[in-house]
Amino acid sequence: MAKITYRHPNGTETVVDVPVPNTVMRGAKINNIDGIEAQCGGSAQCGTCHVYIDEANALPLPAMHESEDDVLYGTAAPRRATSRLSCQLPVSEEIDGLVVHLPETQS
Ligand code: FES
Secondary structure, three states: OEEEEEEOOOOOEEEEEEOOOEEHHHHHHHOOOOOOOOOOOOOOOOOOOEEEEOOOOOOOOOOOOHHHHHHHOOOOOOOOOOEEEHHHOEEOHHHOOEEEEOOOOOO
């Protein structure tokens, strides 16, 4: 289990305990958190699970694969240095406390 905070564009946040194994995208979907569409179901093709990792993050996240990097160039909201596809972020105890910001739009 890992606690993940999803910050909404309006400044509110939703904090949930996500079971392991999972992804940050699935953590949002199983908790009915608005702002993650995940149209491709987690195969790094649609870009509608785009999140911004909190700038203060010091938790270990996996390196970005080339396919994720490519998809992030086509997201609806602007890409930033902190952009990731939440379907490519596995949930583990190591990322307990992760904070992600949801973009204004996913499509
Ligand atoms: Fe489609 Fe993540 S769910 S890219």
